[in-house]
Amino acid sequence: MRRFGAVDSLHHVPPPSALSALSRPELEALLVELLGELAILKQTVAEQREEITRLKGLKGRPNIKPSGMDKGTAPAKPAKDEKRPGRGKVTPRVGVEETVINAEIPPGSRFKGYQSFLVQDLVISVRATRYQRERWVTPDGRTILAPLPEGIDGHFGPELRRFVLMQYHQGQSTMPRLLALLRSVGVAISKRQLVRLLNENHEGFIAEAQDVLRAGLETSSWVTVDDTGARHAGKNGFCTQIGNEWFTWFRTRSSKSRLNFLDLLRAGHTDYVLNDAAYDYMRNQGLPAATIARLKVEPETRFSGQTAWKAHLDRLGFNALKVTPDPVRVGTEGALWGSVQAHEFLCDAVVLSDDAGQFNIGRHALCWVHAERLVHKLDTFNDRHRAAQTRVRGLIWDFYADLRAYQLKPGKRRAQALRARFDRIFLRRTGFATLDRLLARLHTNKAELLMVLERPEIPLHTNGSENDIRCQVTRRKVSAGTRSDIGRDCRDAFLSLVKTCDKLGIAVWDYLGSRLKVAGYAIIEPLDHYVRALLRPA
Numbered sequence: 426m427r428r429f430g431a432v433d434s435l436h437h438v439p440p441p442s443a444l445s446a447l448s449r450p451e452l453e454a455l456l457v458e459l460l461g462e463l464a465i466l467k468q469t470v471a472e473q474r475e476e477i478t479r480l481k482g483l484k485g486r487p488n489i490k491p492s493g494m495d496k497g498t499a500p501a502k503p504a505k506d507e508k509r510p511g512r513g514k515v516t517p518r519v520g521v522e523e524t525v526i527n528a529e530i531p532p533g534s535r536f537k538g539y540q541s542f543l544v545q546d547l548v549i550s551v552r553a554t555r556y557q558r559e560r561w562v563t564p565d566g567r568t569i570l571a572p573l574p575e576g577i578d579g580h581f582g583p584e585l586r587r588f589v590l591m592q593y594h595q596g597q598s599t600m601p602r603l604l605a606l607l608r609s610v611g612v613a614i615s616k617r618q619l620v621r622l623l624n625e626n627h628e629g630f631i632a633e634a635q636d637v638l639r640a641g642l643e644t645s646s647w648v649t650v651d652d653t654g655a656r657h658a659g660k661n662g663f664c665t666q667i668g669n670e671w672f673t674w675f676r677t678r679s680s681k682s683r684l685n686f687l688d689l690l691r692a693g694h695t696d697y698v699l700n701d702a703a704y705d706y707m708r709n710q711g712l713p714a715a716t717i718a719r720l721k722v723e724p725e726t727r728f729s730g731q732t733a734w735k736a737h738l739d740r741l742g743f744n745a746l747k748v749t750p751d752p753v754r755v756g757t758e759g760a761l762w763g764s765v766q767a768h769e770f771l772c773d774a775v776v777l778s779d780d781a782g783q784f785n786i787g788r789h790a791l792c793w794v795h796a797e798r799l800v801h802k803l804d805t806f807n808d809r810h811r812a813a814q815t816r817v818r819g820l821i822w823d824f825y826a827d828l829r830a831y832q833l834k835p836g837k838r839r840a841q842a843l844r845a846r847f848d849r850i851f852l853r854r855t856g857f858a859t860l861d862r863l864l865a866r867l868h869t870n871k872a873e874l875l876m877v878l879e880r881p882e883i884p885l886h887t888n889g890s891e892n893d894i895r896c897q898v899t900r901r902k903v904s905a906g907t908r909s910d911i912g913r914d915c916r917d918a919f920l921s922l923v924k925t926c927d928k929l930g931i932a933v934w935d936y937l938g939s940r941l942k943v944a945g946y947a948i949i950e951p952l953d954h955y956v957r958a959l960l961r962p963a
Contacts, residue, residue: 457806461859464804494794495886498826517545551611554582576942581622583941585612587934589622594919595933597899624912627919629940633951634918637925638667638674639692640953642770644960645669647883649777650784651890652681653898656906657913664917665689666894672956673893673924675917677907683783684754687761690771690786696764697734699726703763710755716746720756727767734760762786775876775883790876792887793828796867797821803860813855817864820850825885832881840878847871896920922952929955 447455521543558571576583585607592598592606604619641648648669655664655677663681667674667689678685699720707717719741728734734757738744743752765771771787778784779795800818805811824846831839851868854861867874877883897920907913926933931949939949 457858460806461804494797494822494825495888498822498829515543515545517543549610576944578626581614581618583938583943586622587937587941587943589619590919590937591934593623594916595923597896597903599903620912624909624915627915630922631914631918633953634674634921635693636951636953637672637921637956639770640956641667641669641672641674641960642690642692642765642774643772644957645671645774646960647775647777647790647880648771649884649887649890650686651779651887651894652781653894653901655897655901658908659906664894664897666890666897668890668893668924669960670889671925671928671959672952673928674921675894675897677913677917681781681783683758683786684761686783687758687765687786690765691761691768692770694764694768695730696767697728697731697757697760698763698767699760700763700767702766703759706762707755707759710758711750712752712755712759713748716743716752716756719743728760775880777883777887779887780870788876788880789873790880790883791870791873792885793825793874794886794888796870796874797825799863799867800860803863805857810857810860813857813860817850817853817855817860824850828877828885832877832885835878835881843878844871844875847875893924896924925952925956929959931955 444452525539556573556577558573560571561569563569589603589607592603593600598606600616600619600623604614604616607614607619648667650665650667652663652665655662657677657679660679662677662679663685664675664677665681665686676689678689704717704721708714723737723741725737728737738753738756743756746752773788775788775790776784776786777790777792779792797818800814800821803814805814824843827843827846831843848868848871851864851871853864855864877885900916900920907916922936923933926936929952931952935947936949936952937943938946
């Protein structure tokens with residue numbers, strides 16, 4: 426099946442020895458075809474120039490703004506004649522201290538009470554405490570040392586650690602600026618010590634982010650996915666996002682292949698499983714039945730890790746097979762998908778993507794905004810082409826608006842009508858050959874574009890993923906990339922937790938205070954508990 430990103434090859438009509446022998450319609454057809462090929466070549470040159478600019482570290486071309494399809498089809502808000510309400514009463518989150526200000530009054534004045542005026546302020550100060558810990562030696566020779574107060578772990582207190590993590594990950598500050606800020610307020614800290622505060626002893630946060638992913642994959646009826654470029658250890662890589670309206674999770678790897686995505690969906694598990702889901706995946710990927718039978722006849726169906734799995738494939742002779750599709754790759758992808766299903770992740774859940782091939786897993790749906798954007802960005806060469814493009818875009822926008830209305834009130838008859846209407850839109854002939862080929866290609870994705878008719882609860886776009894992944898893009902711009910593996914894992918984990926807290930309505934400041942046991946901290950349960958409570962079916 427052709428995907429959105431595929432480019433159709435042009436079927437050229439070889440011109441005769443003399444162009445004068447061609448009729449006017451033939452010349453026009455040849456001209457349109459050559460203009461289409463020229464547009465593709467121009468796009469290729471522009472992409473190459475952009476890549477050269479990026480490698481040289483120069484400023485590239487601005488990004489094209491999205492089509493605004495989702496906002497454009499939203500119902501208009503009713504006009505309000507009444508005055509816009511104010512922001513409401515300010516309610517501080519801390520205790521309010523009462524201070525009486527005396528006034529200079531002339532004799533004979535009458536007291537009329539007080540006029541309240543609330544002022545919020547911030548006190549930033551550094552406090553250093555030297556704990557004198559008692560040491561005792563028992564009669565049997567043991568040394569007893571008085572324990573440190575709760576939350577003290579190292580020579581920097583929990584409030585300082587909370588401030589550092591908050592400023593770096595949610596505030597998106599750079600490490601040199603954060604170091605300068607701490608020193609300017611009086612903290613005696615070195616660059617190495619600050620790096621340790623950001624990267625060391627955070628295994629609990631990394632594990633909690635992993636638990637959030639598992640909770641989301643176990644209980645969600647849909648997830649949206651996306652990826653973006655990332656730098657690690659001086660090399661280009663990719664950061665993958667998985668999430669929905671209640672959780673977000675990031676992971677940076679050197680590859681964005683389907684093998685990598687399936688591995689991420691295992692959420693930390695390392696086993697490979699051969700089950701019905703694995704065999705169905707292999708069949709759908711075109712692996713011959715005889716090759717699948719080799720795996721089925723073996724009694725062993727679960728393998729603890731990559732080494733055991735590769736050894737099993739080698740015993741069955743998969744590595745010696747030089748055929749297409751590659752049986753090692755397809756078999757490994759199937760075993761990974763079998764592991765995902767064995768751990769009850771994404772059971773009947775829909776994966777919504779922008780049509781990147783690595784995300785086409787299980788029940789897959791496509792983003793309508795990305796589909797319409799292809800029509801929006803199509804190169805036109807005359808008024809007839811532009812009119813056809815405008816007409817088709819209008820039909821797609823109207824159809825998208827009706828899909829949104831269907832989500833509010835689904836029904837079988839409406840679904841059948843929408844399917845028939847989809848065919849009329851994407852099988853039409855406009856006379857613009859390039860547009861017709863694009864519409865035919867989009868029509869091949871009918872099942873994925875119309876997944877909403879079966880599952881009205883899923884969104885029609887991946888805007889949520891694109892919004893989530895902006896924090897990774899911002900971090901990449903302000904800090905380039907990570908150097909150590911633990912630094913990469915901490916960045917991904919903290920950004921995942923920050924985004925999840927925002928979606929759950931939990932203040933990141935309170936969350937960090939609870940985990941670092943700051944004095945008087947509020948109790949925040951593990952975030953996966955909140956995700957399970959929100960996503961678990963009633």
